[in-house]
Amino acid sequence: MHPQRQHLHNELHARPSIYFAEPAHVHHYAFLADAEEHAGLLASLSETTGLAFETERVQQIVTLDNAVLKWERHTEFSTLTLMVPKAPGGEPWPAPPAWLAQVVDACSATLINATLVLAEGGDTWRGSAEAYGFADPAGSQVGGGDATVWSDFRLGDDGVNRLLLLNAGLNAFRLGRMVRRLLEIETYRMMASLSLPLAKELALELQAYEVELGELSDRNAEQAEANPRPLLTALSQLSARLERSGSRSRQRFSATDAYARIVFTRIEELREARVGDCPRLGTFILRRFRPTVHYCAAIHQRQQRLAESAARLNDLLRTRAQVEIEEQNTSILNSLNERASIQLKIQKAVEGLSIIVISYYIFSLFKLGLESLKGLGVEVQPYLAAAVLTPLGGLIIGLLAWRIWRVKRH
Structure with missing residues (x-):
């Protein structure tokens, strides 16, 4: 079992x-x-x-x-x-x-x-x-x-x-x-009516929130190019107050709805019939009780719709801020690309100058070596020196260029 x-x-x-x-x-x-x-x-x-x-x-x-x-x-x-x-x-x-x-x-x-x-x-x-x-x-x-x-x-x-x-x-x-x-009709009717003072208090509070949200919406529409951070800060504060208001009243309004359903059910279970010209008990009770329940439900729905409107405006502002951030990131990336391109050009120029300097240095060494041989009594013909040094110098310069290319590649 x-x-x-x-x-x-x-x-x-x-x-x-x-x-x-x-x-x-x-x-x-x-x-x-x-x-x-x-x-x-x-x-x-x-x-x-x-x-x-x-x-x-x-x-x-x-x-x-x-x-x-x-x-x-x-x-x-x-x-x-x-x-x-x-x-x-x-x-x-x-x-x-x-x-x-x-x-x-x-x-x-x-x-x-x-x-x-x-x-x-x-x-x-x-x-x-x-x-x-x-x-x-x-x-x-x-x-x-x-x-x-x-x-x-x-x-x-x-x-x-x-x-x-x-x-x-x-x-x-x-x-x-x-x-x-x-x-039960009397007890649950009184329990359901407990939210009426709270609903009246919230009506004034929500009116101020609606005015504030309308002003924030106007600022968002009129200042499309302005920085959205001040608006986001103000909207976050408004959303926090709305959430606090909702958490304070949500349980009470839910209880009112549950109690009211019991009252309506109990009145139906009475199976009333009219006595003379007097109003029926259920009619007398519902004449004022039903508007109370509907008023509390309307305030609760108004509170929820206001919170949803604030959330939508918050999404719009965050989307706008995200777009601006992406534009800034794109600008930064373009700037980085330009800098990288300039650095690459400078690097190529430095590589070319390096090869020229190294080549000049190598030929200077060869020239110094030939002059030293001449001082020792060894006569070297110019065409022979050119025939030997030119391929050798080209090979050395080629090796240097190949080495630089490999370093860049890795």
Whole structure:
């Protein structure tokens, strides 16, 4: 058996929902947390509840009296979900239990989402969503008409978003899954929206970069004969700033795209139908959420296109600089060829002069030798001396020329 088979197969059961029956309250909190902060969250939870949690797991469901608690560890955030059965005649929007409020307060600096779901039967319907404290609510029939969900998506004084679910035909399994979808829509919507402040900040930054790149492009077009090094230096600095900006935002924009896809999928899984004249939940959410996602994607694409434009201009400048370098190299090579040609001519002239000088020196030696013979009383006739010395001198000069040729050849 493959060593990963069991682990991969059990991914189907990795994140089960809390299955319950109405009436009930579901408190849900999401915290931005890395591994250390997640460990601190579990430590605080263990201290307040007195339970031990398995920190190596990614989720765990435990029972506290008549409530059910589930914690989950995600890539960038951690969630706490508590299901508490509603007491008959109890408040529709109660505060969380004291121990849970203590844990939330301890991690309030990283709290990204707080949602309270009231799940009731359809027979307890008060006649209107306004009776539950909603103003201008949005509502939808979900699950093929087996439940109705209402919310105005306004945060209360405690910073909690409230959802009302009226169950008409969902069993405990489907009710738990439906509530989980609603909570995931809110949590992933908030996580996807984290890049909106960054996108707005980058919009101003990219505008300045675009102006700077346009000026560099104009200088490149207008100063075709100028030295490209100053332009290359300025463009390299701009490219470095663009790369730093991209590395700072790339992960955030990628996460926004992934979270948004989950939100869109979860809204489709609701299988909504209109309730009266109210807008549907999905329509209400997407009316502002989709433009947020598109704006972040547009800023990311704008950033990428700007970096690509800077790279193209950089290639043009480098090509221009390379052409100039090649022209300089060609000029240097031509100059070297001219110098070599001149040196060759000088060398040939020196060789010729050397042969003439050596020849003159040899004939002078022969003349001196003949005069010495005459002093010794040996008379040598001129024609005889010419007949002997001329071939001999020619042979010596020929040997010298042949020797010089061999030296040059090697």
